[in-house]
Amino acid sequence: MIEKTILLVEDNEQDELLTLRALKKSNILNPVAVCRDGQEALDYLFAEGNYSNRDVDDLPQVVLLDLKLPKVDGLDVLKRIRNHEKTKALPVVILTTSQEDSDVATGYKNGANSYVRKPVESAKFYEAIKNLGLYWIILNVSPTPTQP
Amino acid sequence: MKLSVNQYLFRIVFTPIAVLSVMLALSLLSIRVQSSLSNSVLESREIESTAQNILLNFLNMETGLRGYIASRDPVFLEPYWPGEQMIRQALLKLETLSHNDAQHVKNIGELRILLGQWMNYSEGVRKKIETAPVYSRPPAAFTNHEGRKIMDQIRKSVEEIASHESSLYAVRSSQVNESVRISIYSIFALGLILGAFVVFHLIKEILRLGKDFTKNLEETALAKQALETVNAGLEETIQTRTHELRSANAELEAFCYSVSHDLRAPLRGIDGFSEALQEEYGKVLPEQGNVYLGHVRSGVQKMGRLIDDLLALSRLSRTETSFEEFDLAGLASEIEGDLQNQNPNRVVEFNSTPHALVRADKGLMRSVLTNLLSNAWKFTEKVPSAQIAFGITERHGKKVFFVKDNGAGFDMSHYGKLFGAFQRLHSAKEFPGTGVGLATVKRIIRRHGGEVWAESQVGMGATFFFSLET
Numbered sequence: 001m002i003e004k005t006i007l008l009v010e011d012n013e014q015d016e017l018l019t020l021r022a023l024k025k026s027n028i029l030n031p032v033a034v035c036r037d038g039q040e041a042l043d044y045l046f047a048e049g050n051y052s053n054r055d056v057d058d059l060p061q062v063v064l065l066d067l068k069l070p071k072v073d074g075l076d077v078l079k080r081i082r083n084h085e086k087t088k089a090l091p092v093v094i095l096t097t098s099q100e101d102s103d104v105a106t107g108y109k110n111g112a113n114s115y116v117r118k119p120v121e122s123a124k125f126y127e128a129i130k131n132l133g134l135y136w137i138i139l140n141v142s143p144t145p146t147q148p
Numbered sequence: 149m150k151l152s153v154n155q156y157l158f159r160i161v162f163t164p165i166a167v168l169s170v171m172l173a174l175s176l177l178s179i180r181v182q183s184s185l186s187n188s189v190l191e192s193r194e195i196e197s198t199a200q201n202i203l204l205n206f207l208n209m210e211t212g213l214r215g216y217i218a219s220r221d222p223v224f225l226e227p228y229w230p231g232e233q234m235i236r237q238a239l240l241k242l243e244t245l246s247h248n249d250a251q252h253v254k255n256i257g258e259l260r261i262l263l264g265q266w267m268n269y270s271e272g273v274r275k276k277i278e279t280a281p282v283y284s285r286p287p288a289a290f291t292n293h294e295g296r297k298i299m300d301q302i303r304k305s306v307e308e309i310a311s312h313e314s315s316l317y318a319v320r321s322s323q324v325n326e327s328v329r330i331s332i333y334s335i336f337a338l339g340l341i342l343g344a345f346v347v348f349h350l351i352k353e354i355l356r357l358g359k360d361f362t363k364n365l366e367e368t369a370l371a372k373q374a375l376e377t378v379n380a381g382l383e384e385t386i387q388t389r390t391h392e393l394r395s396a397n398a399e400l401e402a403f404c405y406s407v408s409h410d411l412r413a414p415l416r417g418i419d420g421f422s423e424a425l426q427e428e429y430g431k432v433l434p435e436q437g438n439v440y441l442g443h444v445r446s447g448v449q450k451m452g453r454l455i456d457d458l459l460a461l462s463r464l465s466r467t468e469t470s471f472e473e474f475d476l477a478g479l480a481s482e483i484e485g486d487l488q489n490q491n492p493n494r495v496v497e498f499n500s501t502p503h504a505l506v507r508a509d510k511g512l513m514r515s516v517l518t519n520l521l522s523n524a525w526k527f528t529e530k531v532p533s534a535q536i537a538f539g540i541t542e543r544h545g546k547k548v549f550f551v552k553d554n555g556a557g558f559d560m561s562h563y564g565k566l567f568g569a570f571q572r573l574h575s576a577k578e579f580p581g582t583g584v585g586l587a588t589v590k591r592i593i594r595r596h597g598g599e600v601w602a603e604s605q606v607g608m609g610a611t612f613f614f615s616l617e618t
Contacts, residue, residue, distance in 0.1 A: 014417035021424060068409065120452030122423040127564045142192045 003030040004061035009041040009077065010034065010095075015118065019064065019095070022129035030061060038072025041065070042086040043078055045087055059090055062136045065112075067096040067103060072093055075110055091136055160349055167342040171335050174590055176458040178331035178560065185324040192317040195245045195252075199309040202238045202259065205231050206233045206266065206302050210295065213270050217277055217286050228270070235263055239596075242309070251312045260607045266298045281594075356534050404462040408455050415455070419448040455543060458585035469509040476504035476549065487525050496525065496534040508616055512592045519585040520551040520612050524580065525556030527610065546615055555607040566602060589614070 006023070010016045016034055023032065029064045035041040041063070043049035047056040063081070067074035076093065081087045093114040107115050112138070116128050209231035225353035246252035269289055276287040288293070383612030387496055422445045430438055477500050484498045506513070521536065529533035537552045558566070567590040568583075588614075593600040599616025 012417075014420070015413065018416065018424075021420075038244055076249040097409050097416075118412075119415060120412055120419055120455075121449050122416070122420040125416065125420065 004075065005058075006030045006032045007044065007060040007063045008032050009038070009063065009065045009069065009074070011036050011066065015066070019129065021028065022126045023133060025126055026133045027135040029134070033060065037070040038074065038077045039076050040071075041069075042072065045090075046084070056086065059087065062093060063093045064092045064093050064132075066086055067094060067107070075106060077109070078110045078112060078127045088129065093136060108143035160353075164342055164346060167345070167479070169568075171338045171342070172520055174331045174335050178328050178335075181324055181327050181331070182434055185321060188317065188320050188324075191245055192313050195242060195313045196310045198238050198242050198245065199306045199313075202235050202242075203303060203306040205235045205238070206299060206527070207523070209266075209270065210299060213273065216274065217290060220277060220282065225229075225274070228274075231297075232263065232267055235259075239263075249316065252309060255305050255309045255312070259302065262298055262302050262305065263594070266295070266302065269295050269298060280538045293364075355457075396574060401462055404458065408459040411455050412452065415448050415452050419445055419452070422448070454584075459586075461584055461588050461591065464512070464515075464588060464595070466507060469512065471507050471509055473505060473507050474510050474513075476508075476517070477501050477538065479510070479514060480504075480517050480521065483514065483521050484536070484538075491525065494529070494534070499535070499537040499539075500537045504538075505581060506616055508596055509592075512595065516589050516614070517551070517590050519589050523585060524551055524553035524555065528553050529555070531555055541613075542614070543615075547614050549615050550611050550613045552609065552611040557604040557606050557608050557610045559606050561569075564603070567600065588616065 006020060006028070008016065010019065013091045020032060023030075033044060035044055040050070044051045044054065045059070045063075048052040065074050065077060069077070072080075074096070078094070079094055081090055081092060088111075090096065092111070093115045093116060095116050095118060096103070097118050102132050116132055119125055121130070162214075164545075188231075208227040212224045212226065212228035212231075216222065216228070223237070238260060242256055246256065271294070273287050273290050276289075280287070285291070366406070422441050425433075426438065426445075427439050431443075433441070480500055488494075488496070505542050521538075524536045525534075528536065531554055533554075535554045537550075539550055541548050541550060567586045593614045593616070600612065600614040600616040602610055602612045
């Protein structure tokens with residue numbers, strides 16, 4: 001069985017490396033596509049721009065979405081995903097530094113499936129990624145999106 | 149002209165009293181004058197009656213003498229004998245009553261002489277009768293009307309006394325009447341003056357009060373107007389300042405928020421890669437290298453906590469409060485249970501008041517009690533039998549809540565730093581912490597319109613008090 005891709009939308013290179021390492025440590029060996037900003041993520045998902053050669057029906061297993069992104073920010077990316085017929089059921093996990101309750105609330109309101117705060121301590125970060133992988137990649141192979 | 153209270157009293161009270169006193173004195177005087185008049189009436193009557201009495205005595209003596217002459221019976225002489233004596237006494241009395249009036253003195257003198265003349269005459273007649281034979285002619289002195297002539301003079305003198313006295317009386321009474329009239333007029337005039345004075349002052353006072361009242365009204369209206377102008381200005385200033393303050397606050401919060409965010413990302417990198425280094429290359433690093441990496445990581449983690457606390461503190465000012473009624477004592481017990489679960493090896497005696505119903509933001513109050521109670525736990529760590537209490541007391545008539553412990557306490561001379569952000573009264577080695585907790589507590593209590601303060605002594609524990617206005 002071919003493992004499905006995980007889409008990581010992250011502008012911070014260090015966070016990207018750490019996330020990749022955390023996934024590897026948690027034995028999540030799916031291929032990971034990385035987008036640096038919101039616009040790139042949307043191009044990837046809808047096979048536009050630099051990704052126009054991609055198969056539009058080949059959706060990732062899960063999108064790990066940072067909120068603070070250049071060009072189009074995370075919440076707008078989320079809204080676009082939910083508004084599109086093809087992607088409205090796509091599992092999206094918000095992965096962010098923000099501790100703000102309002103950010104969490106807005107995230108869920110816009111149809112995020114889960115919300116992970118990136119802690120400073122790497123041990124906690126690994127644990128969070130591990131739980132995330134367990135739920136969305138291993139246990140929940142055919143996710144049913146929750147509509148707001 | 150401004151009058152002092154004393155001057156005013158003098159004018160309004162003492163002046164009428166003085167005028168009244170004069171009136172009273174005049175009345176007394178007129179009464180005395182009138183009573184002297186009635187005395188002089190009595191005296192005049194007495195003078196007249198005494199004068200008449202003298203005449204009566206003469207007549208009695210003459211009648212007795214005549215009877216004796218006619219009958220030679222000595223019985224008729226009975227009124228004759230005491231007559232002279234009685235007339236002399238009456239003359240003395242007249243002298244006293246006449247008060248040396250010239251006319252009276254003259255008449256009294258005449259009467260004395262006439263008495264002597266008449267006595268000479270009567271004694272002469274009587275002795276002749278005594279010795280003369282019965283039925284002889286009455287003596288010549290009697291028949292030539294010598295006695296009658298003397299008697300006419302006596303009658304004239306007595307009448308003069310009476311008429312003179314009555315004229316004296318008329319003069320005296322008219323004088324008295326005049327003085328009484330004058331005093332009555334004076335009293336009346338003074339009464340009029342007094343009345344006019346009182347009425348004048350009353351009117352003056354009423355006018356003055358009225359003027360003051362009008363002036364006060366005008367002043368009040370002016371002051372009100374001025375106040376309204378100032379108020380309007382203040383309102384405007386307040387609105388401007390509030391607006392400025394709000395935007396400054398918003399800027400500050402946005403700055404704080406983004407700083408906290410952006411500071412966390414590189415820290416995560418430092419910690420993450422240090423961890424990766426430790427895990428993947430720990431074996432090839434000398435032991436000292438691993439120790440250094442440990443220091444790097446603990447420093448980073450501490451900074452991470454500081455940023456988290458800072459973020460929480462800044463979040464406090466931005467979140468909307470929602471007030472509800474709940475039991476603060478229940479919340480305290482709940483937090484205490486959590487703390488016990490987090491520190492299973494510690495034994496802490498916790499006492500709480502059974503109920504403490506408040507109206508506040510529950511989430512924020514949870515943060516307050518968590519901070520105060522976890523501080524209490526932290527600072528009783530080195531005490532053999534730790535005791536922590538939550539309760540209600542009263543200060544200056546207001547309900548006040550407190551969290552009390554018997555821990556390390558603090559030096560009150562550093563009290564000024566206690567509630568400042570990132571201020572710590574103990575070294576991190578002694579008691580770990582970021583120094584944001586009490587600043588958070590203060591912010592929350594202030595947002596509830598309350599006050600927070602503490603009392604402590606080194607080694608004797610600390611008590612944190614807070615009030616809630618809502």
